[in-house]
Amino acid sequence: xxxxxxxxxxxxxxxxxxxxxxxxxxxxxxxxxxxxxxxxxxxxxxxxxxxxxxxxxxxxxxxxxxxxxxxxxxxxxxxxxxxxxxxxxxxxxxxxxxxxxxxxxxxxxxxxxxxxxxxxxxxxxxxxxxxxxxxxxxxxxxxxxxxxxxxxxxxxxxxxxxxxxxxxxxxxxxxxxxxxxxxxxxxxxxxxxxxxxxxxxxxxxxxxxxxxxxxxxxxxxxxxxxxxxxxxxxxxxxxxxxxxxxxxxxxxxxxxxxxxxxxxxxxxxxxxxxxxxxxxxxxxxxxxxxxxxxxxxxxxxxxxxxxxxxxxxxxxxxxxxxxxxxxxxxxxxxxxxxxxxxxxxxxxxxxxxxxxxxxxxxxxxxxxxxxxxxxxxxxxxxxxxxxxxxxxxxxxxxxxxxx
Amino acid sequence: xxxxxxxxxxxxxxxxxxxxxxxxxxxxxxxxxxxxxxxxxxxxxxxxxxxxxxxxxxxxxxxxxxxxxxxxxxxxxxxxxxxxxxxxxxxxxxxxxxxxxxxxxxxxxxxxxxxxxxxxxxxxxxxxxxxxxxxxxxxxxxxxxxxxxxxxxxxxxxxxxxxxxxxxxxxxxxxxxxxxxxxxxxxxxxxxxxxxxxxxxxxxxxxxxxxxxxxxxxxxxxxxxxxxxxxxxxxxxxxxxxxxxxxxxxxxxxxxxxxxxxxxxxxxxxxxxxxxxxxxxxxxxxxxxxxxxxxxxxxxxxxxxxxxxxxxxxxxxxxxxxxxxxxxxxxxxxxxxxxxxxxxxxxxxxxxxxxxxxxxxxxxxxxxxxxxxxxxxxxxxxxxxxxxxxxxxxxxxxxxxxxxxxxxxxxxxxxxxxxxxxxxxxxxxxxxxxxxxxxxxxxxxxxxxxxxxxxxxxxxxxxxxxxxxxxxxx
Numbered sequence: 001x002x003x004x005x006x007x008x009x010x011x012x013x014x015x016x017x018x019x020x021x022x023x024x025x026x027x028x029x030x031x032x033x034x035x036x037x038x039x040x041x042x043x044x045x046x047x048x049x050x051x052x053x054x055x056x057x058x059x060x061x062x063x064x065x066x067x068x069x070x071x072x073x074x075x076x077x078x079x080x081x082x083x084x085x086x087x088x089x090x091x092x093x094x095x096x097x098x099x100x101x102x103x104x105x106x107x108x109x110x111x112x113x114x115x116x117x118x119x120x121x122x123x124x125x126x127x128x129x130x131x132x133x134x135x136x137x138x139x140x141x142x143x144x145x146x147x148x149x150x151x152x153x154x155x156x157x158x159x160x161x162x163x164x165x166x167x168x169x170x171x172x173x174x175x176x177x178x179x180x181x182x183x184x185x186x187x188x189x190x191x192x193x194x195x196x197x198x199x200x201x202x203x204x205x206x207x208x209x210x211x212x213x214x215x216x217x218x219x220x221x222x223x224x225x226x227x228x229x230x231x232x233x234x235x236x237x238x239x240x241x242x243x244x245x246x247x248x249x250x251x252x253x254x255x256x257x258x259x260x261x262x263x264x265x266x267x268x269x270x271x272x273x274x275x276x277x278x279x280x281x282x283x284x285x286x287x288x289x290x291x292x293x294x295x296x297x298x299x300x301x302x303x304x305x306x307x308x309x310x311x312x313x314x315x316x317x318x319x320x321x322x323x324x325x326x327x328x329x330x331x332x333x334x335x336x337x338x339x340x341x342x343x344x345x346x347x348x349x350x351x352x353x354x355x356x357x358x359x360x361x362x363x364x365x366x367x368x369x370x371x372x373x374x375x376x377x378x379x380x381x382x383x384x385x386x387x388x389x390x391x392x393x394x395x396x397x398x399x400x401x402x403x
Numbered sequence: 404x405x406x407x408x409x410x411x412x413x414x415x416x417x418x419x420x421x422x423x424x425x426x427x428x429x430x431x432x433x434x435x436x437x438x439x440x441x442x443x444x445x446x447x448x449x450x451x452x453x454x455x456x457x458x459x460x461x462x463x464x465x466x467x468x469x470x471x472x473x474x475x476x477x478x479x480x481x482x483x484x485x486x487x488x489x490x491x492x493x494x495x496x497x498x499x500x501x502x503x504x505x506x507x508x509x510x511x512x513x514x515x516x517x518x519x520x521x522x523x524x525x526x527x528x529x530x531x532x533x534x535x536x537x538x539x540x541x542x543x544x545x546x547x548x549x550x551x552x553x554x555x556x557x558x559x560x561x562x563x564x565x566x567x568x569x570x571x572x573x574x575x576x577x578x579x580x581x582x583x584x585x586x587x588x589x590x591x592x593x594x595x596x597x598x599x600x601x602x603x604x605x606x607x608x609x610x611x612x613x614x615x616x617x618x619x620x621x622x623x624x625x626x627x628x629x630x631x632x633x634x635x636x637x638x639x640x641x642x643x644x645x646x647x648x649x650x651x652x653x654x655x656x657x658x659x660x661x662x663x664x665x666x667x668x669x670x671x672x673x674x675x676x677x678x679x680x681x682x683x684x685x686x687x688x689x690x691x692x693x694x695x696x697x698x699x700x701x702x703x704x705x706x707x708x709x710x711x712x713x714x715x716x717x718x719x720x721x722x723x724x725x726x727x728x729x730x731x732x733x734x735x736x737x738x739x740x741x742x743x744x745x746x747x748x749x750x751x752x753x754x755x756x757x758x759x760x761x762x763x764x765x766x767x768x769x770x771x772x773x774x775x776x777x778x779x780x781x782x783x784x785x786x787x788x789x790x791x792x793x794x795x796x797x798x799x800x801x802x803x804x805x806x807x808x809x810x811x812x813x814x815x816x817x818x819x820x821x822x823x824x825x826x827x828x829x830x831x832x833x834x835x836x837x838x839x840x841x842x843x844x845x846x847x848x849x850x851x852x853x854x855x856x857x858x859x860x861x862x863x864x865x866x867x868x869x870x871x872x873x874x875x876x877x
Binding site: 060 | 451458466469470642646649652653863864875
């Protein structure tokens with residue numbers, strides 16, 4: 001049994017006692033008396049099969065609790081409403097795997113810590129599976145995204161959860177546990193990968209997700225090194241089994257409300273969440289929800305840029321794409337920050353549009369150049385980036401994830 | 404278990420492999436859409452509604468939320484997964500394999516059961532078609548439309564059974580289901596309750612809380628049927644029906660909440676004062692409850708019924724939660740208490756349980772309604788208001804069964820015609836009451852805004868905020 005740190009509870013103030021959840025639960029964790037429907041904490045495995053069929057939303061509560069001290073069903077039977085969240089020791093809220101907590105805090109360090117998700121973002125499911133109880137996915141595909149002569153081997157890997165409930169949102173990460181042990185005989189550390197497919201999967205109705213993985217062959221100092229997890233993933237064949245944990249991440253999420261715009265800035269595999277968000281919006285084009293998409297995407301050259309082909313096929317009126325290539329023979333080096341400066345009119349307009357949300361994702365260090373570019377754009381228009389940035393963060397409009 | 408959405412008619416019954424059936428249903432489909440456009444929600448064809456659509460019938464896939472224009476809603480045929488080796492679980496065929504085809508001797512009975520159930524589905528859409536014009540909020544409007552499209556889908560479910568298992572008769576019944584009209588003098592719907600008007604939102608909430616709950620119990624009894632396709636169809640419909648009950652229960656609860664807030668704020672329980680402040684006084688709510696409860700109670704039929712007995716013995720319609728009951732599931736010798744009127748006294752007598760199955764189902768329903776009433780009563784209790792809602796006696800205001808010819812007070816006292824005439828205005832909504840409720844009905848269609856007579860819900864749909872744009876107008 002995994003240690004309970006968030007307890008699944010049913011809100012007796014909303015529940016209509018229709019029995020749907022009890023009927024649905026595959027592990028018989030839900031029971032009832034003449035007053036209330038309740039969840040046995042020691043039986044519930046957080047599979048969430050009960051959530052979609054609940055007609056009221058009463059089922060959808062996960063309360064942080066002190067480890068080892070769940071509410072008993074006898075206590076739950078006496079409730080007329082859920083206990084006040086204040087009664088719950090929040091300090092022990094979410095026990096993410098230690099590795100995940102560390103990686104997440106490193107990823108958001110570039111913006112001075114995590115920023116809350118946009119107000120209209122879908123509520124994410126997190127920590128459904130951890131290293132003690134990972135979910136097994138099957139590789140449904142592994143395609144090279146970069147050209148044959150490209151310096152980097154970047155791959156699009158599709159994982160299928162075989163119908164098991166593993167809800168994901170654009171911008172969330174999943175953890176991969178490479179098999180085997182390190183030189184000291186300890187299990188490998190978990191690695192986080194951003195999901196590259198929208199919430200309904202690579203194909204709506206199929207229970208899968210895609211990752212954008214670069215085969216790591218050198219470290220940050222350009223010394224040769226063989227990345228354990230990336231090489232493991234890049235070498236996977238169709239049908240191979242992979243141990244997955246997660247989902248993780250409840251901040252770097254996209255807005256859901258009509259009329260919301262996205263400004264996406266990425267390099268290399270930082271394109272994964274951007275692809276997910278773009279694809280989510282592309283599937284909803286017919287709904288004419290409004291809002292603009294603007295993309296700044298940096299790579300060495302077109303054949304080094306993941307998803308270059310599919311991006312070129314998107315209608316211009318749907319997404320405003322700005323590529324920056326730094327190694328095209330005979331052309332000056334271009335970085336995303338140069339493109340941001342070039343497009344200062346639109347960038348300034350978007351910074352000032354309350355409905356525009358800005359996302360940065362890529363290698364650690366990229367945020368500095370982007371930050372400078374935004375500062376220049378603001379200066380050009382009589383604005384002050386250093387005063388604006390805290391407001392953007394406050395309004396959940398500026399999200400950074402670098403690794 | 405995935406639903407095939409590539410077909411004209413989404414389905415998980417492999418319709419494509421039965422060309423004759425597929426053609427027949429594709430022929431019925433335009434007639435259905437004509438009916439929807441004529442009798443479905445009024446003036447809504449271009450509105451985009453945040454609807455729930457099933458994309459598969461397993462728990463993960465059947466609640467997919469997105470904006471849909473109602474005429475483009477993908478109505479389809481979804482059956483719950485087949486249970487391997489399922490048997491008939493009650494009656495004289497108990498233990499035999501469940502039927503995948505209609506047994507010849509029960510053909511006409513099953514057809515009647517399916518047509519009667521099927522007829523209620525479009526009827527309620529017709530009854531509710533004007534309510535969109537007076538919605539108290541976008542949230543409520545969205546819920547109304549969700550209920551409507553699902554009632555439409557339930558009609559599809561029944562028509563599928565008629566087409567798939569009843570040949571030409573079934574196809575003709577399918578057409579007739581689109582021809583009858585709620586409240587029409589020449590071609591009414593089959594059951595009385597479904598020819599009443601649903602003129603305002605209070606009636607709508609009462610209807611979904613009380614009358615859709617009759618639907619729940621009828622469907623639950625049919626979900627036990629030995630005729631497997633009917634059982635599987637009803638099982639999936641039940642999942643949708645739960646949402647309708649929620650709409651009703653929470654709707655009334657929010658009305659009570661709002662009234663109690665005003666009562667507490669102004670320290671008054673004077674109906675006239677409360678009405679002048681634009682909220683519905685609690686005694687009026689009680690009258691509406693009395694009305695809907697008694698009219699719906701008649702839907703269960705007479706307390707003693709040989710029809711109900713043969714439905715059970717033949718394995719066609721079970722009891723509520725049949726397989727969870729710990730008896731012989733044949734009821735040859737079992738008894739069940741029903742009420743009887745002796746002079747002006749009401750006594751209980753024991754009758755053969757087989758003949759009292761209507762009453763038993765009614766009792767299960769009463770218990771379920773009472774649970775909802777108890778939850779409503781927590782609202783005034785919490786605000787320190789002494790009023791409590793009560794269910795009238797089972798014999799109050801009935802037209803069918805042993806109480807059909809009598810007059811009873813809500814407390815269950817047999818009274819004379821004269822006393823009834825004199826007093827019934829205190830127990831049932833009067834013309835004035837209805838006119839007052841009607842006078843409150845104005846349209847509120849701005850995200851996050853609610854009519855004065857109803858409180859906002861405790862939470863939005865699918866984790867969306869309460870001020871989410873649940874309906875978008877173009």
